Amino acid sequence: MKRAFQSLLYVGVILIMTGSSSETSVMTRLDNVIKAEVDDLSELYFDLHRHPELSLFEKETSKKMAGELREIGFEVTENFGGYGVVGVYKNGDGPVILYRTDMDALPMQEKTGLPYASKSIAKDADGIEVNTMHSCGHDMHMTVWNGTARALVKMKDQWKGTLVFIGQPAEEIGRGAKLMLDAGLYEKFPLPDYGIGLHCSPTIEAGKVGYGSGFTMANTESVDIIVYGQGSHGATPHQSIDPIVLASLIVMDLQTIVSRTIPPTESAVLTVGSIKGGTKHNIIPDEVRLQLTLRSYKEEVRQMLHKGIERITKGAAIAAGLPENKYPKVVFPEIWTPANYNDPQLTNDLTASARKALGETNVLDAAPLMVGEDFSRYGLTEEDVPTVLFWLGTVPRQRIEQAAKNEEKLPGLHSPFYYPDVELTITTGVKVMSTSILDLMEKGRQ
Known part of the structure; x- marks a missing residue:
């Protein structure tokens, strides 16, 4: 019985050594191929x-x-x-x-x-x-x-x-x-x-x-927001609904989406990368454009970002006294990059x-x-x-x-x-x- 066990052990060791040797041979050959190329x-x-x-x-x-x-x-x-x-x-x-x-x-x-x-x-x-x-x-x-x-x-x-x-x-x-x-x-x-x-x-x-x-x-999206207002002379701001002020309020309120509506255990990013509006020192324009990038992993979190943006932009417009036809226009991309899952x-x-x-x-x-x-x-x-x-x-x-x-x-x-x-x-x-x-x-x- 002891001799039979020793024989089996010997065969096992040989198999392990043979497998290891074969693997080493392949890796050595691969190294040589790469070195030549x-x-x-x-x-x-x-x-x-x-x-x-x-x-x-x-x-x-x-x-x-x-x-x-x-x-x-x-x-x-x-x-x-x-x-x-x-x-x-x-x-x-x-x-x-x-x-x-x-x-x-x-x-x-x-x-x-x-x-x-x-x-x-x-x-x-x-x-x-x-x-x-x-x-x-x-x-x-x-x-x-x-x-x-x-x-x-x-x-x-x-x-x-x-x-x-x-x-x-x-x-x-x-x-x-x-x-x-x-x-x-x-x-x-x-x-x-x-x-x-x-x-x-x-x-x-x-x-x-x-x-x-x-x-x-992450899910990667580029979002555009057009903030409308009522233009006026810079010296008569009471005659305007200033889209620069309104856009600034929106930018700040957007930061609360991640910090106050996304669960802390989830990951999300909302960054305003561009704000453009106006042409001259003393002119209040009638629109301002924002460009955002959104990042998330899960689809439900991505949708929460979308709903938060729509809620905040609409709410800001209502608070400013804009009519419905001048509520901000939010443009979500038709093509976006979905999150990578390994x-x-x-x-x-x-x-x-x-x-x-x-x-x-x-x-x-x-x-x-x-x-x-x-x-x-x-x-x-x-x-x-x-x-x-x-x-x-x-x-x-x-x-x-x-x-x-x-x-x-x-x-x-x-x-x-x-x-x-x-x-x-x-x-x-x-x-x-x-x-x-x-x-x-x-x-x-x-």
């Missing part, structure tokens, strides 16, 4: 960074991403939902995994002073010439996406399934995901079992990643893969933020695809150390001073994403 991927990043394109104008970027996928071996569809790209790579029976990158840049001037800094000037949707910059990391997103495609195809003997790699336009204006879904992404291409993506972090050090479960990003089980799976790829200390818990991302839409259709968007650390070590000493404040995304540690970020992103997809493929076959 990183210089070329860095050049791709520099090229993308130098040539940014605005939302809905991603013509050349889209063409480049499609060409890269096609060269790797994907079947590619271009101009899908605007300038969207869909690449499909079939490698036997197994799970279908969607991996999204976004492609658009922002209308702002770069001030990093880097040798590869963007000097691009483009016309926006209104035909106005603007400086253009990848200050939200979409150039890095595309590079890691491309590098992951290269790695997985080179290691196709290690997995079975289907890759659906999509290049999405117009994320910065919250329209691209809807454009691609409305064009039939889930009907015309293999329906994914999982949807994954990453986003550059301006606070996490390069070489690390961050994961959050559940709500991680599927808890998929988050656990991807976190485990990241720890295997990078080690325990380089995988962080990421707190939810009030920023918005239309990646959320891929998990909100009737197909109910589980999705996760995680944070890819990008900040150079030197900047982390300087910030710790209060020598420099870390620039956020959408800052003209933002830039990543290029090579380390690429290496980390490709390794984590490739490992995650390999593990999901294996899980789906079990």
